[in-house]
Amino acid sequence: xxxxxxxxxxxxxxxxxxxxxxxxxxxxxxxxxxxxxxxxxxxxxxxxxxxxxxxxxxxxxxxxxxxxxxxxxxxxxxxxxxxxxxxxxxxxxxxxxxxxxxxxxxxxxxxxxxxxxxxxxxxxxxxxxxxxxxxxxxxxxxxxxxxxxxxxxxxxxxxxxxxxxxxxxxxxxxxxxxxxxxxxxxxxxxxxxxxxxxxxxxxxxxxxxxxxxxxxxxxxxxxxxxxxxxxxxxxxxxxxxxxxx
Ligand SMILES: [Zn+2]
Numbered sequence: 227x228x229x230x231x232x233x234x235x236x237x238x239x240x241x242x243x244x245x246x247x248x249x250x251x252x253x254x255x256x257x258x259x260x261x262x263x264x265x266x267x268x269x270x271x272x273x274x275x276x277x278x279x280x281x282x283x284x285x286x287x288x289x290x291x292x293x294x295x296x297x298x299x300x301x302x303x304x305x306x307x308x309x310x311x312x313x314x315x316x317x318x319x320x321x322x323x324x325x326x327x328x329x330x331x332x333x334x335x336x337x338x339x340x341x342x343x344x345x346x347x348x349x350x351x352x353x354x355x356x357x358x359x360x361x362x363x364x365x366x367x368x369x370x371x372x373x374x375x376x377x378x379x380x381x382x383x384x385x386x387x388x389x390x391x392x393x394x395x396x397x398x399x400x401x402x403x404x405x406x407x408x409x410x411x412x413x414x415x416x417x418x419x420x421x422x423x424x425x426x427x428x429x430x431x432x433x434x435x436x437x438x439x440x441x442x443x444x445x446x447x448x449x450x451x452x453x454x455x456x457x458x459x460x461x462x463x464x465x466x467x468x469x470x471x
Contacts, residue, residue: 227354234348241327244340248320248329254305254369257284261304264364265289267343271350273362278377284366286374288383291349294358299390300346302339303368306331338393339364361387 252260261277261284269275273289280286284304290297309317309330320329327337346362361384365374378384396402 227356230352230354231345231348234352235344239347240340240344241322243343244327244332244337245320245329247336247339247343248327248332249318251318252284252305252331253308254367255283257304257366259284261285261287261364261366264304264339264343268346268362271346273346276381276383278374278381278383280366280374280377283373286366286378287362287364288378288381289346289362290359290383291346291362292356292359294356295386297359297361297384297387299361299363299384299387300342301363301365301390301392302335302342302394303365303374304339305366305369306334306336307369334395335393338395341393359386 247260247263250260250263264287265275265277265285268287268289271291273291275287275289277285277287287304307330315321315328317330320327320332322328329336342362346360349356349360363378363384365372365378367373368375
């Protein structure tokens with residue numbers, strides 16, 4: 227059964243899908259086109275597709291194939307980080323150089339998304355009848371607050387799901403068992419209005435270092451600071467996102 231599915235899975239097809247979806251911009255909270263593409267791709271294969279609305283973001287997609295009480299889920303997220311400085315080429319035009327592909331989100335995680343979509347295609351074209359259901363889910367807002375995942379979990383669409391595989395980047399050739407979890411802090415602090423903006427920025431940087439220190443090797447920090455005046459005239463530094471992974 228596995229051999230029949232794998233015989234329909236070709237590296238060239240995975241690469242082609244990856245190239246296609248990297249060219250669909252899907253920065254967090256602007257994943258709508260990527261949601262549409264994923265829903266249409268899976269619908270065309272014969273999956274039963276449900277779109278779950280996520281406020282101010284693209285829809286989360288949950289698609290099911292086959293029948294049975296139990297299900298296995300393949301999951302990826304639709305969004306990427308924003309375009310930061312340093313790109314030497316258009317981040318939405320994938321470039322293949324040697325055995326690497328460069329493009330926004332190629333690593334995290336449109337490469338993984340392409341693998342999942344290619345597997346869905348191979349499963350259908352193989353004609354294999356599985357003894358249960360396959361759920362393919364694609365969530366929005368993952369790089370922000372993961373609201374798409376929360377909407378999915380609250381939907382009851384994952385009933386009977388006994389295992390899930392998430393092809394997020396990991397060390398080559400390895401699978402990480404389990405989930406390390408995530409803590410998200412919303413931090414606000416106030417200072418006197420005489421405090422110059424640079425000093426506030428310095429405090430933010432110190433906080434960042436302090437948060438990183440306890441488990442330097444395990445922690446990845448998503449940092450988005452903002453500074454403004456509150457209604458009382460104090461300098462208010464609102465750290466809108468501090469996510470410790
Ligand atoms: Zn990711």
